[in-house]
Amino acid sequence: MDTVDNNPAGIPTEEANYDSSQIQVLEGLEAVRKRPGMYIGSTGPRGLHHLVYEIVDNSIDEALAGYCSMIEVDLLPGEIIKVSDNGRGIPVGTQSQTGLPAVTVVFTILHAGGKFGGSGYKVSGGLHGVGASVVNALSEWLEVEVCDGEHRYYQRFERGKECAPLAITGDTDQKGTQVAFRADPEIFEEVLYDYDTLLRRLREQAFLNAGVYIVLRDQRGTETVEEHLHYEGGIRSFVEHIHQQKGVESLHDEVIYLAAREGDNTAEVALQYNDSYTELLLSFANNIHTTDGGAHEVGFKAALTRVINDYARRYNILKDNDENLKGEDVREGLTAIISVKLTDAQFEGQTKAKLGNTAARTLVDTLVYDKLTTYFEENPTVARTIIEKSLGASRAREAARRAREVARR
Numbered sequence: 247m248d249t250v251d252n253n254p255a256g257i258p259t260e261e262a263n264y265d266s267s268q269i270q271v272l273e274g275l276e277a278v279r280k281r282p283g284m285y286i287g288s289t290g291p292r293g294l295h296h297l298v299y300e301i302v303d304n305s306i307d308e309a310l311a312g313y314c315s316m317i318e319v320d321l322l323p324g325e326i327i328k329v330s331d332n333g334r335g336i337p338v339g340t341q342s343q344t345g346l347p348a349v350t351v352v353f354t355i356l357h358a359g360g361k362f363g364g365s366g367y368k369v370s371g372g373l374h375g376v377g378a379s380v381v382n383a384l385s386e387w388l389e390v391e392v393c394d395g396e397h398r399y400y401q402r403f404e405r406g407k408e409c410a411p412l413a414i415t416g417d418t419d420q421k422g423t424q425v426a427f428r429a430d431p432e433i434f435e436e437v438l439y440d441y442d443t444l445l446r447r448l449r450e451q452a453f454l455n456a457g458v459y460i461v462l463r464d465q466r467g468t469e470t471v472e473e474h475l476h477y478e479g480g481i482r483s484f485v486e487h488i489h490q491q492k493g494v495e496s497l498h499d500e501v502i503y504l505a506a507r508e509g510d511n512t513a514e515v516a517l518q519y520n521d522s523y524t525e526l527l528l529s530f531a532n533n534i535h536t537t538d539g540g541a542h543e544v545g546f547k548a549a550l551t552r553v554i555n556d557y558a559r560r561y562n563i564l565k566d567n568d569e570n571l572k573g574e575d576v577r578e579g580l581t582a583i584i585s586v587k588l589t590d591a592q593f594e595g596q597t598k599a600k601l602g603n604t605a606a607r608t609l610v611d612t613l614v615y616d617k618l619t620t621y622f623e624e625n626p627t628v629a630r631t632i633i634e635k636s637l638g639a640s641r642a643r644e645a646a647r648r649a650r651e652v653a654r655r
């Protein structure tokens with residue numbers, strides 16, 4: 247079969263590439279605007295707020311990589327969102343495949359989940375660089391400004407189409423990226439951001455990325471409302487925040503914090519028991535809340551149950567003929583955060599709500615088994631308090647079972 251000559255007029259390769267990538271741009275944008283729900287879940291409030299998360303996730307990735315220490319999210323009059331960071335700045339160099347500046351590619355080419363800027367990132371929240379083009383396609387307008395320590399670059403898009411090529415607008419010694427956009431009322435039923443919704447999500451990101459500094463500002467009214475989110479304690483602060491919100495008493499003073507690294511993958515666990523009878527387990531993979539759990543949660547639960555039973559038997563708190571404590575017994579009154587960051591995170595299902603990597607199960611299981619065992623050996627009083635709590639739960643469960651049996655007879 248003859249090869250297709252996609253350059254019949256003999257246009258110089260540079261422009262020919264430009265044409266083919268232009269076509270790819272238009273097809274991509276059209277696909278997103280035709281079926282927005284495929285890319286952001288819905289065109290209701292959740293989808294609208296998802297636009298902000300997709301943009302902020304890029305700055306969080308830069309913070310995760312260690313190059314950005316400050317992220318600012320501004321809500322401006324007219325429901326305009328502005329996200330700024332002091333990272334390295336999105337690359338502005340020409341990308342070979344398209345002949346376009348990398349930053350233009352980021353906002354106009356729909357990635358199949360790839361990375362941009364050469365090295366890209368080791369661990370990434372969203373599918374780095376994928377979200378930006380979707381946000382752009384669904385925005386009435388979007389403006390990006392990049393400072394790379396030498397020049398200031400600027401580009402404006404409308405409904406995803408560039409208004410003009412990337413331009414140099416000045417010199418600067420600053421570094422960072424700033425993106426402002428207005429969601430397209432033609433796509434979204436209502437363009438109205440909820441401050442508390444954004445605050446909850448940004449606070450969660452600050453907990454999950456210890457040390458990163460996020461400022462949320464609402465400048466839509468006459469008075470600016472501002473919140474500074476910064477937790478050196480990371481997920482330990484997350485557990486403390488939850489206990490404070492729930493108004494429960496902790497059974498031991500210190501949040502137990504366990505962490506391990508395996509190559510570029512990391513796993514962290516923060517846990518503390520309280521005087522309630524409910525359990526709260528929140529798990530995350532690459533800063534994404536895995537509401538359907540997955541391998542990391544399975545590993546955590548299995549190891550926690552084993553550590554507590556092993557310790558109880560080793561010190562004869564559980565007698566030989568006593569049954570083992572069950573998972574539900576050892577998790578009564580437990581608040582725990584599991585956060586794994588993986589270079590090749592596999593999320594099951596379209597909702598990305600369940601972590602598939604079986605390696606994460608071993609990573610978390612080994613982390614919890616080894617380091618919680620050590621913690622209990624070094625803190626016997628805490629260990630005994632937790633085991634007493636679990637024994638109480640086991641006895642209550644057994645009593646309820648017997649009562650059910652009697653009631654049935």
Ligand code: TTJ
Pocket residue numbers: 301302304305308329330331333334335336337352362363364365366367378423424425
């Ligand atoms: C990527 O790796 C090479 C050096 O530059 C890195 C980068 O692109 N960093 C970066 C991207 N920092 N901040 C962004 C970013 C910020 C916002 C607000 C929005 C987007 C799409 C990217």
